[in-house]
Amino acid sequence: MSANIAEMEKRRSAARMGGGEARIEAQHARGKLTARERLEVLLDEGSFEETDLYVHHDCIDFGMEKKQIPGDGVVTGSGTINGRLVYVYSQDFTVFGGSLSNRHAQKICKVMDTAMRVGAPVIGLNDSGGARIQEGVAALAGYAEVFQRNVLASGVVPQLSMIMGPCAGGAVYSPAMTDFIFMVKDSSYMFVTGPDVVKTVTNEVVTQEELGGAITHSTKTSVSDLALENDVEALLAARDFFDFLPLNNREAAPVRPSVDPWDREDKSLDTIVPPNANQPYDMHEVLRKVLDEGDFFELQPSHAANVIIGFGRIEGQTVGIVANQPMVLAGVLDINSSKKAARFVRFCDAFNIPIITFEDVPGFLPGTDQEHNGIIKHGAKLLFAYAEATVPKITVITRKAYGGAYCVMSSKHLRGDLNYAWPTAEIAVMGAKGAVEIIFRGQDEEGMAASTREYEDRFANPFVAASRGYIDEVIYPHSTRKRIALGLRKLRTKQLENPWKKHDNIPL
Ligand code: HXC
Secondary structure, eight states, X not given: OOXXXXXXXXXXXXXXXXXXXXXXXXXXXXXXXXHHHHHHHHSOTTOOEEEOTTXXXXXXXXXXXXXXXXXXXXXXXXEEETTXXXXXXXXXXXXXXXXXXXXXXXXXXXXXXXXXXXXXXEEEEEOOOSBOGGGTHHHHHHHHHHHHHHHHHTTXXXXXXXXXXXXXXXXXXXXXXXXXXXXXXXXXXXXXXXXXHHHHHHOOOOOHHHHHBHHHIIIIIOOOSEEESSHHHHHHHHHHHHTTSOSSTTSOOOOOOOOSOTTOOOGGGGGOSOSSTTOOOOHHHHHHHHXXXXXXXXXXXXXXXXXXXXXXXXXXXXEEEEEEOTTTGGGOBOHXXXXXXXHHHHHHHXXXXXXXXXXXXXXXXXXXXXXXXXXXXXXXXXXXXXXHOOSOEEEEEEEEEEHHHHHHTTOGGGTOSEEEEOTTOEEESSOHHHHHHHHTTTOOHHHHHHHHHHHHHHHSSXXXXXXXTSSSEEOOGGGHHHHHHHHHHHHTTOOOOOOOOSOOOOOO
16 A cells, blocks of 8 residues: 555544544434434445545634644535435534534535535534634634525525534524424424523523424424434434435426326225214325325424325325315414415425325414414415415315315415315305304394205305316315326426516515
């Protein structure tokens, strides 16, 4: 071996040791993998090509000039997931707590710039104490450079953030601007100010986990799309998830060959909707019976569960699913479910993923809480998102399609391409009881009952809407998969563009 090569190898192995044996052990003792071990799980075996292994910081304050660790706390490069290209960065907590120096930021920016040029997704594995305190404003500048790239990449290449350790202060805003966030339970947290500052300013006593752990963010705040048990589970979930996504906004999502017949019928769907309109059923069951192999990758399952979002496939092709869930709050649309579904619809539209909507919605949730917290503005987000979306849109009304929610949930009037209803569909301004109390106010009990029956006879079916062409066809529930598959085949060549504009002004 030549001396030059020996020198290179020496430098490489030094860099690969990161912050050293003791800190690696400490990382393992916390149940966390190291930055490089994580990449081994995330990427196809042997596919990782590292860049900027020898980059080090240029800080000369607080004795930092004597502390140089090659790589500077972040492992960057590219690799493949099931053969498809992805750019990655993985922060190394064993090196200065994974804190972000200006050079560390430059490495991340280089990866993002390259990903944008070639049109490949970026996955960031975050495990960092935030801005490198010794560097001051240079570290802040580094963050801002990353933020700028997150925004430019938004809608161009998919961006996924894995939170696998601390993510605090302004650092949270880079993941927050990416498309999806997966967090690891018990070892990751995200907050703008930590428990100590919270106590000083507000006198509240709160743990890191309560303030910004994976459970908090995947139930209360919706900052996180999924909470996973540990590093390995999270990284394997990221691999599965990646397979649903296109590489960029000009490419189609990958097609995964499926053995599930495209015209498979499921007779149990004919009876899944209970005869009593107030009785719930599980919309997940409908999804499982319609999608390829029953495979559904749900996002935000524990937040605003009255609407279900996630990815599945039909004939191997990725579809985005938005579905009201009658099991939770009767599937009503409220502030949180509107925001949850709206952002998902916009992701699908940005990345050419057809949207299939399963609708059973009794309307928007009434009440001062909702009104005073802005259901008008937040409900408008979902309406706006569906209305601007130009991807193929197929809607299946399984039962209730009431009021404004009928309009919002990808109705024909919002350029729905194929709007199907099951025979159990009820398409009306509101439920019969509420309607009769308004239009027949003052009637005696008997009269009210008769009017309610009359209203139900008129609107508790899909045929009035179908007679106006607002529903393209009333279909057998058991044929739903087949009808969607046929629809998607025909819509593959769909062309629709919105008028030119710099950008829209969605109600934020
Ligand atoms: C430099 C840091 C660091 C930082 C941690 N370290 N955070 N070095 N800058 N921000 C170093 C520690 O000195 C230590 O070095 C090693 O990383 C591990 O840290 P520990 O404290 O020993 O680990 P732990 O007990 O697990 O605590 C982790 C931590 C804590 C909770 C992240 O280190 C911490 O609170 N750090 C500061 C967090 C913070 O306030 N960051 C600034 C946020 S503001 P040694 O050599 O001992 O191993 C921000 C602004 C961004 O980020 C703005 C963008 C707009």
